[in-house]
Amino acid sequence: MRTMGMLTKGSLHFLICLLLCMDYYYCMGDDESSSVPLNDDVLGLIVFKSDIKDPSSYLESWNEDDNSPCSWRFIKCNPNNGRVSEVSLDGLGLSGKIGKGLQKLEYLKVLSLSRNNFSGTIGRAVGVLNSLEKLDLSYNNLSGSIPSTFVNMNSIRYLDLSGNSLSGSIPEELFQTCSSLRFLSLSENSFDGQLPSTLSQCSYLNYLNLSKNHFSGNIDFVSGIWSMHRLRALDLSYNSFSGSVPEGVLALHYLKMLHLQFNGFSGPMPADIGLCPHLNSLDFSHNLFNGPLPDSLQRLNSLVFFSLSNNMFTSEFPPWISSLSSLEHLDFSSNSLTGSLPSSTGNLKTLKYLRLSSNKLVGSIPAGLFDLGLEDMDLSDNRLNGLIPRGSSSLFESLRNLDLSRNNLEGTIPAEMGLFANLRYLNLSWNKLESRIPPELGLFPNLTVLDLRNNALSGDVAGDICESGSLVILQLDGNSLTEPIPDEIGNCSSLYSLTLSHNNLTGSIPKSISKLTELKILKLEFNALSGEIPKELGLLENLLAVNVSYNQLIGRLPVGGIFPSLDQSALQGNLGICSPLLKGPCKLNVPKPLVLDPDAYKGRMGDHRRRNESANPIRFHHRNSLSVSAIIAISAAVLIVCGVIIISLLNISVRRRLEFVETALESMCSSSTRSGSPTAGKLILFDSKLSINGIGNPEILLNKAAEIGEGVFGTVYKVPSNPQGRFVAIKKLVISNMIQYQEDFDREVRVLGKARHPHLISLEGYYWTPQSQLLITEYATNGDLQTELHERPASAPPLSWSNRFKIILGTAKGLAHLHHSFRPPIIHYNIKPSNILLDENYNPKISDFGLARLLTKLEKHVISNRFQSALGYVAPELACQNLRVNEKCDVFGFGMLILELVTGRRPVEYGEDNVVILSDHVRVSVEQGNVLDCVDLSMGDYPEDEVFPVLKLALVCTSQIPSSRPSMAEVVQILQVIKTPVPQRMEPL
Known part of the structure; x- marks a missing residue:
């Protein structure tokens, strides 16, 4: 059995003596202990050191033979009495337990052990330190619950237990006497239950962080927080609180940070939120807030970070937003905001991050927005129209991510976009953009994602589209592109995904694609590509998904890679691909046979032929007429050919029902159609007490902000569940090769729903339409x-x-x-x-x-x-x-x-x-x-x-x-x- 430290017999004997001495000292009064020849602080620290493992020998200077520890590393002493006042061992890679040796440091004011690997429970080692003012045990591996009296709350001013594995509820007794407390952080643990009502007695608290736990309950139970008028920072995020936020934020006059994101808060925002004039960070995202935005928000002139995303706000986009002159981060995405963007938004000169996606905004994009020094702009999934502004020199230097997808934007892609030197992500898909793809787009030195799907772009795929060599995802599906795929596509050495489907591309598939060794997805379906698939493509070992259906391809498939295991839906609709999965002709690209010129002997035989025809007219007539048996044979052949054609058409219609195996990228799941009204879905919940936000279609809650993972079967989202305020996980299945009939799907899912076990994620229900299939499961917090x-x-x-x-x-x-x-x-x-x-x-x-x-x-x-x-x-x-x-x-x-x-x-x-x-x-x-x-x-x-x-x-x-x-x-x-x-x-x- 390994132990935390290997002790020699001599050091073990000395340690036992120290422990005996300590037991003797505990029985003596203060006067006697101050007169003993051995220093209590030395004894206490040596015993504390014996309980821990110090792999880097940081504590080598701690020597039991010294008369005083004041010269030891990481130790500070009070100059008046020579006793230890501070022990700071942050980030030294120490492990072990926090032992009883610390009890001897009776004048200790600061104990900081953060960012180590201390384990075990929080014992009573620090409970007798009556002078302790700061205790920092953050980011260790401590477990168990908090004792009700583990620290002297009469003296403590700073208490940080964040980033451990502590659990259980917070005892009511802990905060009965906390008038000295100024800083409290219990974040990133596993605490649960309701907050103790005594917390409101910490009336001098400046900083309170309870984030990333499992606290729950209606806000009424923690309303005492709103009376703590000296609070500067309040963070309740990533819990399971519910209910409404009451009026009365007015009392928090000095508040600078208010974070409530990722809870189950509901109802309107408090109307007096704007009466906190010092607020610089406000985050109410990922809750269930609804109604209009309070006008008092425009008073928050100091606001730097402002996020209300993933709620249910319904008002018009606020015209007063430009009055928040200090804003750097603005995120109103995934709400139901209406109206247009006022031109005054271009006055937000300090704005760096703007996300307004998934709302119902209309009108054009204010040109002033493209004059700002934005780093990230996302206006996707709205109803914006008009032209894309050309941009300014400030934007050219700063912009890194631009998403204008799923709008009604028209006109051309501005050539000035080639000047965005730092652009990494560009998504203009699902708009009405026309003309050719600007060649400047291939010059982006840092661009990794280029998505121009489902527009009206024409012309060819530029040969220098990957001039920079940094492109990872290139999506040009659903346009009107023509001409062959350029051989230069092989220069896109970093490509992970190449999708060119639903265009009018011609010519053969370039062999140079075989140079794209990182390629995982290749989609070329619904074009006019011809010839054979280059056998060199079989060398692409990382290729996971290929679709070449509905082209004019012929010949054999490459023998390597994914090609031997392709589904027939990835190959169907071609002229003659040779595959056992396909019924129909197999055309090989072989040299044409030698055909003799039928007129080669015309000069030599013409006269002789004419003479024979004149001499025997009856015989000539029989040569140009068909016998009855020949006519019957030809008729039968015609009927057979017609039957083959009809059967082939029926087979094609059946094969169209099989879908292509899609992979990890969620955005590629529906490239075959531009628009269409979704079929009404069916939501089945196995637990009658479960409710998904009280709605019948949970799919409307799925967005990028709620995405928490992605796997071979689909993408997973974290979604609030009422009325308990907890969360469920929803997996949106990749429907290719999935069961397509609701009755069969229901039967199989119900079998999985019966698989209940403490170590299995429970399946709570499903949502089904022919186009979308969702599984609703338990959410795992860690x-x-x-x-x-x-x-x-x-x-x-x-x-x-x-x-x-x-x-x-x-x-x-x-x-x-x-x-x-x-x-x-x-x-x-x-x-x-x-x-x-x-x-x-x-x-x-x-x-x-x-x-x-x-x-x-x-x-x-x-x-x-x-x-x-x-x-x-x-x-x-x-x-x-x-x-x-x-x-x-x-x-x-x-x-x-x-x-x-x-x-x-x-x-x-x-x-x-x-x-x-x-x-x-x-x-x-x-x-x-x-x-x-x-x-x-x-x-x-x-x-x-x-x-x-x-x-x-x-x-x-x-x-x-x-x-x-x-x-x-x-x-x-x-x-x-x-x-x-x-x-x-x-x-x-």
Whole structure:
């Protein structure tokens, strides 16, 4: 068993002496303790140091032989009495527990241990520090609840416990005497329940941050907050508060920051909000506020950040917005604002970020907006018309993102756009823009996304469209482009997606596309392309989706890459592509046969022929007439040809019902049509108490701002749910290859809805139309395991071993339930970290289980291609047509999950000279006896008697032979045996 520090026998003996001395000192009065020869501060700090691990030896200067600690690093003393007044150990990578040694520092005023890896619960070590004025334990790995008297609230002025794993409710007793408190932050924990009513007694509080927890309740229960008239900053964001915000914000005269975003607040904004003259940051986004915007808002002359996005405000766009002269960030997106943009918006000279998307704005874009130094402008999904303004030199230098899509803009794309030197994202799709694509667009040095879909653009695709080499996504679908695709398209070396469908492009598909090694999506359907598909395209190993349907292509498909597994809907409607999926002629591009000139012998035979015709006219007549049998044969042939044509047309109409396999980009889901009224949908909720904002069509709540993830089956959104004020997750399915009939869809979804287990994300219902299919599921508050392992902020603590084992065991139990509680078993097919979600206590919940049941067909090659993005997690039998696929492919993915959790490494890692396959690396290390080299050291201490057997279990689960892998029921039993009972463990000194 590993401990936090390895002590020699001598140091252990000395430590025991120190502890005995401390017990003696605790029994003596203040007068006696001040007369003892040993310094209490030295003893206390040495004992505190013994409880922690210091990998970088920052505390090396802390020596038990010193008479005073005042010369030690990170220590400050009071010059009057020589006692320790401040201990600041921020960001030193320390771990361990906050021990009782601190109790000896009776004159300590500042204790700051932030941005370390301290674990365990908040004990009573600081509860006896009567002089403590500042306590900062933020961004550690502390857990458990807050004791009601863990700190002396009579003296504390600054208390920061943010960024830990603390949970439970806040005790009422904590704030009974808090008149000295000025700063309080409990953000980024897992606290729940209602706020204590005693919090309002902290009348001198300047800063209050309770964000990113699970606090709930109606605002009436926390209305005491509005009476804390000295507040400068109030942050209640990312919780589950509900109800309306009452009038009375007037009392918060000194308020500078008010953040309420991502809650369930409803009703109108308080009319007196504008009576907080010092407000510089106001965020009410992602709530259920409605009604008009209060006119008092125009008084907030100091406002710098202003966001009301994703609510239900219905008033006209406020003409007074230009009076907010200090604004830098303005976001009113995803509301129902009407009217036009006043020309005075061009007076917002400090504005950098403007988002007004998804409203009902009309009229033209004020030219003054394009004279500002904006960095981000999003006016998409409105009803704006007129021309795109030309822009100014200020905008040319500053603009990075421009989205004017889904409006009614007309005219041409201004050539001046080529002067936007820093532009990265340009989306002008779904408008009425005409003329050619300006060649200047290819000169953007930093442009990564160019989306001009569904306009009326004509001409050719410019050869220098990728002159800068930075373009990642190029979408030109739904225009009137002509001419061949230029060979220079091969210069777009960074392209991830190339979509040119629904145009009038001619000529052959360029071989140069094979140079686009990063390409994942290629859409060329509904053009007039001819010839064969270049065989070189089969070398594109990253290509995930191709559609070349409805062109004039012929010949064989490339033999490599994705082409052998293309669906027939990606190939149909051509002249003669050779594929077993297609019924019809197969035309190969072979040389034409030699044809003799029928007039070659005319000069030599003409006279002889005329002589014969004159000599025997009857014989000549028979040669130019058809016999009765010939006529019958020709008639039969004509009937057969007509029958073939009719049957072919019927086959084409049936094949049109099969849709092309779309992938990760949500914006590509509907490129085949410009407009159309959606079919009325059907919302089914399995729980009668559940309500999605009280509406029948949850699809209207889905927008970019609510998007929280994307996977092989679709995009996931976070949506508020009434009346509890909590959230649900809605997955908008990529409908290609999905079940297309509501009755079949309902049957399969209801089977998945019955799969209830503590470690499965519960399916709450669905919404169905022929064009859109949504799954409504439970929302997991701590995100997914992929983010926790590989994408967490540097300030966030890594997962401890206890949490990692909890995730392993819980995931195993969830999979065992799917495999052994259903007949036939539900197979996940896609076990990977991004499909393991975490609740507030880091309990795992498997998502996306059973969604393969919604596919129209379950052939192994379809599944393996759909999930090939899960690099390293796909079981080898999914790629082999001769092996029977069963639950053992989930066992393989689970084994890889264990390896990733224990090692902290990705399943496949690419170095400069090599590729590391994680399973092979661990297997070699185990065989060579170097298991320690595999373990993720960032998780701190770990019990070897648990970690090593778990690693070996993972290697068994990832066996290349499916029959050699255990069942998930056996895996659960093995893990329960591995888990050592807590009482048998040695606690570290």
